[in-house]
Amino acid sequence: xxxxxxxxxxxxxxxxxxxxxxxxxxxxxxxxxxxxxxxxxxxxxxxxxxxxxxxxxxxxxxxxxxxxxxxxxxxxxxxxxxxxxxxxxxxxxxxxxxxxxxxxxxxxxxxxxxxxxxxxxxxxxxxxxxxxxxxxxxxxxxxxxxxxxxxxxxxxxxxxxxxxxxxxxxxxxxxxxxxxxxxxxxxxxxxxxxxxxxxxxxxxxxxxxxxxxxxxxxxxxxxxxxxxxxxxxxxxxxxxxxxxxxxxxxxxxxxxxxxxxxxxxxxxxxxxxxxxxxx
Amino acid sequence: xxxxxxxxxxxxxxxxxxxxxxxxxxxxxxxxxxxxxxxxxxxxxxxxxxxxxxxxxxxxxxxxxxxxxxxxxxxxxxxxxxxxxxxxxxxxxxxxxxxxxxxxxxxxxxxxxxxxxxxxxxxxxxxxxxxxxxxxxxxxxxxxxxxxxxxxxxxxxxxxxxxxxxxxxxxxxxxxxxxxxxxxxxxxxxxxxxxxxxxxxxxxxxxxxxxxxxxx
Numbered sequence: 001x002x003x004x005x006x007x008x009x010x011x012x013x014x015x016x017x018x019x020x021x022x023x024x025x026x027x028x029x030x031x032x033x034x035x036x037x038x039x040x041x042x043x044x045x046x047x048x049x050x051x052x053x054x055x056x057x058x059x060x061x062x063x064x065x066x067x068x069x070x071x072x073x074x075x076x077x078x079x080x081x082x083x084x085x086x087x088x089x090x091x092x093x094x095x096x097x098x099x100x101x102x103x104x105x106x107x108x109x110x111x112x113x114x115x116x117x118x119x120x121x122x123x124x125x126x127x128x129x130x131x132x133x134x135x136x137x138x139x140x141x142x143x144x145x146x147x148x149x150x151x152x153x154x155x156x157x158x159x160x161x162x163x164x165x166x167x168x169x170x171x172x173x174x175x176x177x178x179x180x181x182x183x184x185x186x187x188x189x190x191x192x193x194x195x196x197x198x199x200x201x202x203x204x205x206x207x208x209x210x211x212x213x214x215x216x217x218x219x220x221x222x223x224x225x226x227x228x229x230x231x232x233x234x235x236x237x238x239x240x241x242x243x244x245x246x247x248x249x250x251x252x253x254x255x256x257x258x259x260x261x262x263x264x265x266x267x268x269x270x271x272x273x274x275x276x277x278x279x
Numbered sequence: 280x281x282x283x284x285x286x287x288x289x290x291x292x293x294x295x296x297x298x299x300x301x302x303x304x305x306x307x308x309x310x311x312x313x314x315x316x317x318x319x320x321x322x323x324x325x326x327x328x329x330x331x332x333x334x335x336x337x338x339x340x341x342x343x344x345x346x347x348x349x350x351x352x353x354x355x356x357x358x359x360x361x362x363x364x365x366x367x368x369x370x371x372x373x374x375x376x377x378x379x380x381x382x383x384x385x386x387x388x389x390x391x392x393x394x395x396x397x398x399x400x401x402x403x404x405x406x407x408x409x410x411x412x413x414x415x416x417x418x419x420x421x422x423x424x425x426x427x428x429x430x431x432x433x434x435x436x437x438x439x440x441x442x443x444x445x446x447x448x449x450x451x452x453x454x455x456x457x458x459x460x461x462x463x464x465x466x467x468x469x470x471x472x473x474x475x476x477x478x479x480x481x482x483x484x485x486x487x488x489x490x491x492x493x494x495x
Contacts (some may be wrong), residue, residue, distance in 0.1 A: 090349070094357060198460055201281045
């Protein structure tokens with residue numbers, strides 16, 4: 001979910017540079033979007049509960065409904081383009097979409113490439129394990145355990161940097177890491193806290209729980225760099241929806257937690273970067 | 280929110296299967312035509328043509344297909360040319376197939392005994408008549424096995440089109456697995472579909488090869 005593979009990073013930076021040189025800035029004025037009648041959004045479509053297809057095949061989820069609210073605010077229809085972690089930056093920078101609502105966690109690397117709105121959601125990355133394991137208070141207690149993480153994710157970085165004496169196995173995505181946990185190939189899986197519900201559904205409630213909270217990351221809507229008017233509109237939209245409580249209700253509907261009033265007020269500074277909790 | 284594996288999920292995979300088959304067919308036909316042109320250019324007597332075809336083949340054989348698709352879909356818009364997903368995937372795969380098939384068929388053309396070409400010229404056949412009636416039929420028959428082998432690779436290679444958002448068989452398996460949390464079932468079905476396409480193709484090619492074989 002928070003993967004930044006170096007290939008996509010390099011290609012995204014290369015594309016951004018190419019666009020700067022080509023002078024091809026798809027200047028995004030809010031008036032242009034209103035005139036075209038369509039808000040082109042890039043969203044993930046295989047990430048429960050942020051963006052996924054329901055039983056009838058309709059796109060739904062927190063990110064999807066957030067984008068639908070934004071489109072309604074603009075007075076246009078939303079048009080969703082499925083993106084993955086690997087191609088979402090390219091889709092945004094080449095003008096395929098005008099905004100990304102794709103669980104894009106605000107990281108320092110990414111702040112250099114895209115322009116983030118203020119956060120509209122947060123996500124705790126955690127280590128999940130069998131309930132029979134004791135809750136851990138620090139990385140030192142990981143020694144000797146096998147940990148499965150999605151490659152290049154926040155959990156991967158954290159667990160690798162800490163050098164705790166645990167064996168780290170890297171998988172392609174969240175689903176694979178969770179699957180390794182469920183089949184017993186690893187003792188702990190690095191995942192988003194929202195994975196606990198689905199795990200409970202598949203393995204049985206109460207069998208697995210959170211052992212260690214790695215960090216809290218904030219997700220922002222990403223737009224092309226330099227589009228101040230557009231990001232200003234989105235920031236204002238988020239501020240209004242937070243004040244009216246609509247955003248909190250939406251978050252509680254999909255994630256089951258309170259959004260809280262203490263999200264960082266901007267996505268462009270170090271204040272919006274993940275707060276590492278565990279030591 | 281995690282769903283059970285129902286008929287909807289089977290339909291998603293079936294839809295992905297259809298997309299894979301269609302994309303493979305388009306890429307093979309388009310790539311076949313391009314490959315023929317590349318092979319003829321590569322074996323022509325005009326040095327510039329040979330050099331240009333060689334460059335084309337070197338580029339598409341020397342870079343990963345993933346990168347080629349990425350460049351076609353995300354790189355061309357930077358130059359002002361916007362393509363939709365289907366066109367970009369088809370174009371990328373066609374060029375890729377054209378390079379590989381061109382090289383395979385070049386080998387076939389060069390394997391036709393020189394005596395055939397000389398005899399054809401002696402009979403007064405021009406370049407195109409010589410190619411069409413004498414050289415190419417023999418060359419293509421000789422290249423039958425590697426051609427089908429490449430086709431099987433191409434069908435599996437269409438899974439890379441997922442990078443540009445094309446929902447084909449592998450990606451549909453990923454989508455289903457992430458909403459049902461049943462990866463073994465989802466990817467097992469996908470693998471079975473790939474096998475169901477590729478295995479008959481290989482068997483059929485062995486039969487056809489025997490039938491079309493040139494007398495030793």
